[in-house]
Amino acid sequence: MLRKNGQTMVEMLVAVAIVVLVLVAVVSRVVAAVASANFARNQALSTRFSQEGLEWARSQRDSLGWAGFSPYVSSSPTYCVPDLTQGIGSLTSGSCLTTATIPGTIFLREVRFIYVAPGGQEPYTDIISTVSWRDRVGWHRSTLATRLTRWSTQ
Incomplete structure (x- = not known):
């Protein structure tokens, strides 16, 4: 038993x-x-925020006109743009500090301008909008790019 x-x-x-x-x-x-x-979810949000960065850059060019816009981008700066209500003239060039997140989120948004003035041709600016975030695995990023030209005679 x-x-x-x-x-x-x-x-x-x-x-x-x-x-x-x-x-x-x-x-x-x-x-x-x-x-x-x-x-x-974070990847989708970061792509949306990156697209908003491109739209912000386009709106700055449109509201200032090319003559008003180009002085801010001719040195090919990078701007930290957590708040899309800020105008490009109120920003200081440089990368984002880890505390400069988009309000209410964990995301950092940097918009880089690459100004190109080829000889004998109209200048243009390549825009690279990068949104990054950190989770338990490490840093991640979403990057989108576009080209802005002088489409108006402003």
């Missing part, structure tokens, strides 16, 4: 161990799925 009880105890321990392993596997899958969903 003792032998039978001992076997029952071992069987019970094996069954508990299997149940624990299954639970650990399920929990780890759930954690991985949540992390993946968070990354996808």
Whole structure:
């Protein structure tokens, strides 16, 4: 009889161990799925914020005209643009500090201007909008680019 009880105890321990392993596997899958969903959400948001950076640059060119816009971009600066209500004239060139996030988010937005004035041709400015964020894995970024030209005689 003792032998039978001992076997029952071992069987019970094996069954508990299997149940624990299954639970650990399920929990780890759930954690991985949540992390993946968070990354996808952050990637989508960062792409949207990067697009907003390009639109902000375009609106600065449109509101100032090319003559008013080009002095701010002719040195090919990078601006930290957490708040899209700021005009380019109120910004100081330089990369974002880690505390200069887009309000209410974890994202940093930098807009880089690359001014090109080829000989004998109209100048243009390449715009690179980069939004970055940090999570438990490390730093990530979303980058979009466009080219602005002097389309108006302003």
